[in-house]
Amino acid sequence: MADRDFLTAFNDCIDRLAAGQSLDDCLRRYPQYARTLRPLLEAGLTVRRARVHPAEVSLAQARVRDRVALAARTLPAQRRAYPLRALATLAASLVIVFFLATGGAAIVAQSSLPGDPLYGLKRLTETVRLSFSSNSQLAAEFAARRVDETRQLLMLNRAADVNFTGEVNAITEAAWVVAGLPVSVPSGTPGAAGIRAGDMIEVRGYTTTGGELVAREIILLEPGEREPVPTATPVPTRPPATATLPPSSTPAPTITAQPSTTLTPTGTPTRTPSPTLTPTGCIPAPPGGWTLYTVQAGDTLSALAAARGVTLAEMMRVNCITNPSLIVAGQRFYLPPGPDPVRPTTAPALPTVSSDTPGGDNPPVVNPPPDDNSNDNDDDSDNSGSDDHSGSGGGNDNN
Amino acid sequence: MILIVLPDLPAEDRLLAQARQGNQEAIMQIYESYFPPIYNFIRLRVDDQQAAEDLASEVFVKLVSAFRSHTAPRHSLRGWLFRVARNGLHDHYGRARQFTTEVLDEWLPSPGDDDPEIHFMRSLDVERTRHALRMLAPEQQEVLILRFGQMLSLQETADILGKNVGAVKSLQFRAVSTLRQIFGELRLEAENG
Numbered sequence: 001m002a003d004r005d006f007l008t009a010f011n012d013c014i015d016r017l018a019a020g021q022s023l024d025d026c027l028r029r030y031p032q033y034a035r036t037l038r039p040l041l042e043a044g045l046t047v048r049r050a051r052v053h054p055a056e057v058s059l060a061q062a063r064v065r066d067r068v069a070l071a072a073r074t075l076p077a078q079r080r081a082y083p084l085r086a087l088a089t090l091a092a093s094l095v096i097v098f099f100l101a102t103g104g105a106a107i108v109a110q111s112s113l114p115g116d117p118l119y120g121l122k123r124l125t126e127t128v129r130l131s132f133s134s135n136s137q138l139a140a141e142f143a144a145r146r147v148d149e150t151r152q153l154l155m156l157n158r159a160a161d162v163n164f165t166g167e168v169n170a171i172t173e174a175a176w177v178v179a180g181l182p183v184s185v186p187s188g189t190p191g192a193a194g195i196r197a198g199d200m201i202e203v204r205g206y207t208t209t210g211g212e213l214v215a216r217e218i219i220l221l222e223p224g225e226r227e228p229v230p231t232a233t234p235v236p237t238r239p240p241a242t243a244t245l246p247p248s249s250t251p252a253p254t255i256t257a258q259p260s261t262t263l264t265p266t267g268t269p270t271r272t273p274s275p276t277l278t279p280t281g282c283i284p285a286p287p288g289g290w291t292l293y294t295v296q297a298g299d300t301l302s303a304l305a306a307a308r309g310v311t312l313a314e315m316m317r318v319n320c321i322t323n324p325s326l327i328v329a330g331q332r333f334y335l336p337p338g339p340d341p342v343r344p345t346t347a348p349a350l351p352t353v354s355s356d357t358p359g360g361d362n363p364p365v366v367n368p369p370p371d372d373n374s375n376d377n378d379d380d381s382d383n384s385g386s387d388d389h390s391g392s393g394g395g396n397d398n399n
Numbered sequence: 400m401i402l403i404v405l406p407d408l409p410a411e412d413r414l415l416a417q418a419r420q421g422n423q424e425a426i427m428q429i430y431e432s433y434f435p436p437i438y439n440f441i442r443l444r445v446d447d448q449q450a451a452e453d454l455a456s457e458v459f460v461k462l463v464s465a466f467r468s469h470t471a472p473r474h475s476l477r478g479w480l481f482r483v484a485r486n487g488l489h490d491h492y493g494r495a496r497q498f499t500t501e502v503l504d505e506w507l508p509s510p511g512d513d514d515p516e517i518h519f520m521r522s523l524d525v526e527r528t529r530h531a532l533r534m535l536a537p538e539q540q541e542v543l544i545l546r547f548g549q550m551l552s553l554q555e556t557a558d559i560l561g562k563n564v565g566a567v568k569s570l571q572f573r574a575v576s577t578l579r580q581i582f583g584e585l586r587l588e589a590e591n592g
Contacts, residue, residue: 007568011553014571018550040572042520043579047547052442060448061434064456065427071463072426092402120410120432161431 009033013041055209058159094298113149114165115160154181155209155284155320156331162213165202165221168195176215178203184214191218198224211332284319286334303341310336409474418466419473428501430459433477434547437484443529443544444488444537454487475550479561487502487543492537505587519586537572546571 010033013026023041027034057206072290112119126142146164153160165181176183176195183203185192192215195201200222301321305312315321319333417425418500435457461483465471472479523531532540538560545556557567 007572010572010575011568014546015552017547018552036565037581039514039520040575042517043582044547044571044575046520046523046528046578046582047543049525050443050532051524051525051548052439053525056442057435057438060438060452060455061431064434064452064459065430067456068430068459068463069423071460072423073557075421075426075463077465089589115432115435160577231591234419298581 006033006036009128010037010040013037014044017041017045054159058206058209111156113153113156113160114162115153115158127179147181148209150181150213154211154213157209157211159207159209161204161206163202163204165200168197168199171195171196181213184212185218186214189215189218191220195220196224200224284334286318287336287391290318290334290336295331295333296340299341303335304335307341308335309326412474415471415473415476419469419471421466422553424540426463426482429462429476433480434459437479437480440481440544440549441484441534443548444540445491447531450491454484454491458484458488475558476557478555478558480552481549482561485559488537516583516586520582523582531578531585534581535574535577538570539577542567542571543574543578 009030012022015022016026023038023045026041027037030037083120112122117267126145143165143377146162147166150162150164164181166181169177169180172175176185178201183205191201195218199220202219202220203215204217204220205213207213295304301315302312306314308315314387315335321333407462418429438451438455441454441458442512443449443571445451445454450536458480462471462480532543535543541560542556545551545559546553551559553564553567556571557564560570562570
């Protein structure tokens with residue numbers, strides 16, 4: 001029956017949208033329903049825009065955190081169940097099989113950032129890979145990933161919890177520099193006392209929507225080799241010689257916990273986070289006069305570059321952009337001053353409407369004016385729903 | 400090949416197992432991952448920011464209590480959290496049934512496009528969308544937030560709403576149709592002054 005088929009198609013499209021496919025992708029699968037489905041799905045997609053502002057969420061999250069932590073502290077600590085570990089390994093191997101079957105999702109997960117739905121999967125993949133090898137280079141690679149993710153979060157001005165390890169490059173009054181990232185360490189941060197440049201530390205903290213990275217806790221993993229500097233004096237601009245990393249050669253024995261093990265640079269050098277800029281460790285370097293610009297819906301990099309009179313290549317270089325087709329509204333870039341680019345009138349916040357879809361010539365599928373006012377929608381929703389469906393769907397079913 | 404979204408359920412269950420052992424770090428990790436979606440879900444239905452925050456807080460305090468009393472879920476933590484959030488919302492509505500509604504005087508249509516209806520829907524800002532959403536019946540709001548906003552599966556949504564999947568299929572269709580109708584009314588209103 002058409003009605004049931006329609007509901008199934010409708011539901012399938014919702015699933016596909018949830019999986020990241022575009023609206024058009026799905027409509028193409030159901031040409032007979034496309035005209036009816038489109039406005040409905042567009043209406044549903046507006047809900048995504050109703051999301052609460054991330055800043056509000058982070059604030060609420062920060063305020064509630066203590067309450068939950070306090071409640072959690074009252075829990076009796078129980079014995080560690082060791083058999084669990086075996087179970088986890090079993091689960092992990094199952095996951096691997098799953099990955100092989102669904103390589104796509106795993107790849108998608110690899111580019112996810114803290115706070116993303118698939119981020120847990122990404123971390124789990126890594127845990128699994130580590131549990132199958134005791135490769136310290138792999139560990140270092142994953143550690144470098146944490147730093148990269150944090151850097152990306154900062155560039156995207158996204159708030160999330162982060163956790164990374166790295167060498168303390170510098171400690172100044174304003175901020176620390178850890179693994180090349182500026183970290184605000186509020187006074188009184190647990191574990192912060194006594195840390196010096198050159199130490200290998202773990203930073204647990206969070207990024208803010210203002211592009212700030214704040215530490216919540218510092219954990220000393222391995223003290224760096226120290227000059228006999230007894231007091232916390234302002235750190236020299238140059239880290240101790242032992243900590244200075246030549247650009248490409250020996251990765252400092254940073255992430256591994258055994259300083260005695262000399263890591264010979266075998267194979268592809270796994271780059272540990274270091275103050276030197278590596279390709280992955282790109283930090284935006286705006287020339288003088290460039291200011292931060294917030295990407296609006298409808299912007300493209302090339303349009304921005306054209307409007308501001310710079311080349312796309314230069315913009316990408318300055319802002320460490322690797323994929324110019326992947327920019328999102330709200331992202332911020334350094335740009336020279338100038339006019340805003342011309343944007344299409346339709347903000348393509350949603351998948352674009354394919355132009356071959358008849359839309360202009362058919363009568364608007366808007367329902368007739370309501371017979372009574374809109375405040376009792378709860379009651380007539382059933383009627384309006386089915387009317388709507390048969391009304392607009394009927395015209396198309398014979399295609 | 401059909402693309403399926405791979406849920407990070409193994410990771411979630413592992414975390415749950417640790418949390419059930421009283422591991423505070425695991426509990427806080429759960430908190431950090433799930434607070435945003437839960438808060439979003441609640442806040443979209445409650446206009447009062449403070450009330451939303453309290454309701455969200457309650458969800459996680461309840462989770463900790465559940466760990467204490469060994470009644471915490473072993474699987475589908477996400478569904479559990481949304482269900483608790485939803486119950487909290489229903490209690491809240493018992494106390495304060497009515498949403499505040501704002502005046503619709505500045506609902507302006509954007510200049511013409513191929514399909515004015517779709518163009519209108521795309522031009523809606525956060526506040527207006529949220530407003531329209533709140534004009535729906537609670538269940539319809541929920542199904543839209545869960546399916547379109549939180550991108551949960553049909554089955555997960557059905558579990559949270561306590562319905563079978565068939566009922567959710569119909570519900571989501573009615574919800575979207577109604578929402579579309581509301582947009583249509585708003586558009587007419589805007590066009591006619």
